[in-house]
Amino acid sequence: MEADKQEFLNEFGDSYGYPDGPRGIDEIRAAEFKRLDGNGGLVYLDHAGATLYSELQMERVFKDLAANVYGNPHSQSDSSSATTDAVREARQQVLDYFNASPKDYKCIFTSGATAALKLVGEAFPWSGSSSYMYTMENHNSVLGIREYALSRGAAAFAVDVECPEPLDFGSTSPSSSFEFSLHPVQRRNEIRHMDGGSGDDVFNLFSFPSECNFSGMRFNLDLVKLIKEDSQRILRGSPYGNRGRWMVLIDAAKGCSTEPPDLSKCPADFVAISFYKLFGYPTGLGALIVRNDAAKLLKPTYFSGGTVAASFADLDFVKRRENIEELFEDGTTSFLSIASIQHGFKILKSLTVTGIRRHTASLTVYTKKMLLALRHVNGAIVCTVYGNHASKVPCRALGPTVSFNLKRQDGSWVGYREVEKLATLSGIQLRTGCFCNPGACAKYLELSHLDLLSNLEAGHVCWDDHDLINGKPTGAVRISFGYMSTYEDAKKFIDFIKGSFVSTQISIGNGHLLTTRAFSFSSEGCQKRFPSAVYQLKSITVYPIKSCAGFSAEFWPLSSTGLRHDREWLIRSITGEVLTQKKVPEMCLISTFLDLKQGKMIVESPRCRDKLQITLDTDSSLVPTEDIELHAQRCTVHHYDNDVNQWFTIAIGRPCMLLRSSGSNNTKTSGVCREVNARTNFPNEAQFLLISEESISDLNTRLSSGALKAAHGSPVQVTPTRFRPNLVVSGGKPYAEDGWTSLQIGNAHFTSIGGCNRCQMINLGHQSGQVQRTKEPLATLASYRRVKGKILFGILLRYESGDDEENVKHDDSWLQVGQEVLPNSS
Secondary structure, eight states: OOHHHHHHHHHHTTTTTOTTSSSOHHHHHHHHOHHHHHTTSOEEOBTTTOOOOOHHHHHHHHHHHHHOOOOOSSSOSHHHHHHHHHHHHHHHHHHHHTTOOTTTEEEEEESSHHHHHHHHHHHSOOOTTOEEEEESSOOHHHHTHHHHHHHTTOEEEEEEEEOOOOOSTTOOOOGGGOEEEEOOOBOSSOOOOOTTTTSTTOEEEEEEESBOTTTOBBOOTTHHHHHHHHHHHHTTTSTTTTSSEEEEEEEOTTGGGTOOOOTTTSOOSEEEEETHHHHSOOSSOEEEEEEHHHHTTOOOOOOOTTTEEEEOSSSSOEEEOOSHHHHHOOSSOOHHHHHHHHHHHHHHHHHOHHHHHHHHHHHHHHHHHHHHHOBOTTSOBOEEEESOOOTTSOGGGBOSEEEEEEEOTTSOEEOHHHHHHHHHHTTEEOEEEOTTOHHHHHHHHTOOHHHHHHHHHTTOOTTSSOOEETTEESSEEEEEOOTTOOHHHHHHHHHHHHHHHOOOSOOOSOOSSOSTTOOOOOHHHHHHHOSSOOEEEEEEEEOSBTTSOOEEESEEEEETTEETTTTOEEEEETTSOBOOTTTOGGGGGOEEEEETTTTEEEEEOTTOSSOEEEESSOOGGGSOEEEEEETTEEEEEEEOOHHHHHHHHHHHTSOEEEEEEOSOOOOOOSSSOOOTTOOOSSOSSOSEEEEEHHHHHHHHHHHTSTTSBOTTSSBOOOOGGGGOOSEEEESSSTTGGGGEEEEEETTEEEEEEEEEEOOGGGGEEEETTEEEEOSTTHHHHHHHSEETTEEEEEEEEEEOOOOOSTTOOOTTOEEETTOEEEEEEO
């Protein structure tokens, strides 16, 4: 056994791996999660988002469904009775998991935790005297209840809660040890009349998560009794503490996998859960566990099949069912999914909740400890962990979640998208962003309302790539452990952080090979290998259709948008999405060729029997036009007829249409494209991409090293076409182009606008008509060509046409293979 693991076991061996269970963690992983090893040793660390189902669990599900006939439960047949029995047993299993007596609670199945929360918000007896109070650390699905409260005249306000840590099971914290800080009260409708003041007909709701899905902090469940019994004390000085009856909702979607609320001790009125958070399958199924007395207060508006005892079609008459579950379960429940949850609960029961909690806590504490100990070579802290991370905190105070951001040795932040991008290349699946928890995100990242509004104005929205704005993080990186997680998962993650983000040398200057592991050349070596660099244009490639294959040309004319007709066409889905190889890899199989003499574009696809020919010179007045937005710029495009669109639909296997730039697009001033003053058609960033043969050769040398072999054992090698360059040059040393500020080819002048940031599209290869996706060459490039979140390879160029007219065709503005390239360096 390796020394690191032995050290881990010395500290956590009593908790890790289910030492008191029927099977150890290594046996569980080998027998029930073989697919993780089958995917190249995938490390899955997003159990807070969705945990993984066990293969044993799924075998039992399939066996059950294959052996039994389950019919619609709204009938009296034998198959319907079998379903009714299965659903009844499932309800009891849910109640048992939360130690809830059926005398006090009922289980209402929903489509998920969000639907359960929405049900409460819709049916709660709000009034102008009601209040909705919620902790800042809450999922958007809980915050959304605020809309129902405010629309019905109720007050709504957030609170910060400082909770004592529950040190022992069964312990009760005194109410005086809780501290509440109220945020401003929100009211949408100014209602002065307080319908009944503090009477029993006024109902208020307090919502909090059992565990924060951002930080992993667990809330003390003594809050339930405190709010229900002593709201006047905690809301002293506020008019809302002594008005009416307080009810409590717990969002247990995140926390119930390791510490389900014990409803025999904390009498919450509502608890919302999702089953895929517990055991991976089924998805689209959750439950609302509701106290019987609280359920009687909920007033549903809508009725459906299954929820009514009788209704008249032509009169305003409906008699609803009295059974609580039937009253709120609209339509036919997802009964096959409900019948399947028993097999998930069997897995949890065999391991026990206590065993799962101790196992995941050991991994969490170990990972936090290792992250907090990381230092750059200059002593600077590498990792900022959010939430309570003191090493002496009892494991129960925190769930199996680690949320953090990383810093470089100069103190600047690393964008979370950079971490996610490199983690994916390393076979690690994690989560980034704010995790639909804006309050916790703002709290832990110290983002003010002004910061949040500024970020929104800068274009930042949920799930986008704006990870740093004005040098500050807009979100975080989150890893989370599940019952099947292992020490090896945590170790691989820590090693990834060390290898990718911990500087081992003091960085000096801002050179072009910017990482501490960058390949460097000594001056003497360069002079010997490249005594006098003479650069030559080796190839010209035109890509008429964005993200489709291009063609090589010995010579080609220039225009004010770059190479003539380069990326002048694009393919768009019928829903308006511009399609690229990132989402439709098969686009690389579509080949194109332009015959300028005949004025035609010829397009071929292995999926289409006939070639497609498109005339270049089309009377624009006869072609429908449309304005679209691409990279924050309005573009005018021409449409094609149904025959052309049908050809491309067959070629890529989904409905789509071909669009052509009108040639009158505006100068780009914002968005992805960096060419502020250049005219372009549909490229992502610039008119030209240039790479050198020497840089390709150096990359292939690295790819051929012993540690970077393909799965079948042969070295991975790439050609320039993998990077979709317009221009390939030769001469000089590898990466010399990084330092070029401008260059001349023939009588054409170009300006460098910086390095090209590479994405996973360069990992797509095709052979024998099949698209193959690997981790290379991006993973190797990331090891030595990364700077400030970008993996750079090749440079982007702008053609200095010297003419403001668009698409001006100069007889003398041609490029030709073999021409000398004359660069100017900074």
